[in-house]
Structure formats: C-alpha cells, structure tokens
Amino acid sequence: MPGKFVVKKGPTGKFRFSLLSTSGQVVAASEPYETKRAAMSGIASVRKLAAAAKLVDTTVVLAEVPQPAAAKPAAAKKPAAKPAAAKKPAAKKPATKKPAARKPAARKTVARKN
Numbered sequence: 038m039p040g041k042f043v044v045k046k047g048p049t050g051k052f053r054f055s056l057l058s059t060s061g062q063v064v065a066a067s068e069p070y071e072t073k074r075a076a077m078s079g080i081a082s083v084r085k086l087a088a089a090a091k092l093v094d095t096t097v098v099l100a101e102v103p104q105p106a107a108a109k110p111a112a113a114k115k116p117a118a119k120p121a122a123a124k125k126p127a128a129k130k131p132a133t134k135k136p137a138a139r140k141p142a143a144r145k146t147v148a149r150k151n
Contacts, residue, residue: 040064042080044073052076056083 044054051069054076058064065083070076 044076044080054080
C-alpha cells in the first residue's frame with residue numbers, strides 16, 4: 038500500500054496537506070494555503086518533483102583530489118594545509134505573524150435619565 042496525501046482545513050480557514058507513510062506517520066507537511074485548489078496544486082508539484090529529485094547530502098565534506106606527481110613543480114615542500122571547515126547554512130529566522138487588525142468594538146448607547 039503506498040503512502041497518501043491528506044488535505045485538512047485548519048482553524049484559521051487555511052488548507053494544509055501532509056504526506057503520510059504506509060504506517061500513518063507524517064513524512065512531509067505543507068505550508069498553509071489560502072484555497073483548497075492551491076493545496077491540491079501543491080500536492081501535484083510534490084508528486085512531480087519528488088519522482089525525479091536528486092539527493093544532495095551537505096553533511097559530507099569532499100576530500101581534495103590529489104594531483105599526479107608529474108603535474109607538480111619540484112619546488113620546496115610546504116606543510117600540508119588543513120581542509121577548510123564546512124560552513125553550516127545560516128539558520129532561518131522564524132516567521133513572525135502580525136496580529137490581525139481588529140475592528141473597534143461597538144459601543145452601547147445608554148439612555149440618560151433626566
């Protein structure tokens with residue numbers, strides 16, 4: 038049995054989808070979408086892109102490939118340089134939501150007694 042996509046409407050009225058494994062665990066979760074049609078389009082994009090996606094492993098540091106001895110000039114030997122440390126990608130800042138604009142509360146009118 039293959040995995041499945043599940044589309045849900047959240048309490049904010051926005052749509053999200055999740056990709057579930059055959060055991061029911063969430064494999065991927067989407068961003069919120071304004072419309073159901075946009076969420077369905079997101080699912081179609083994931084299906085299309087994931088089928089041909091390449092794996093890019095940024096946790097592995099590639100070693101320098103040594104040059105053949107004939108290609109190097111016969112100069113004084115320098116101590117071997119240490120490979121540069123791999124830089125981590127900059128952490129993304131969490132998105133801050135602005136509070137929704139509120140309408141001023143309606144005022145109750147009270148009749149005065151004269």
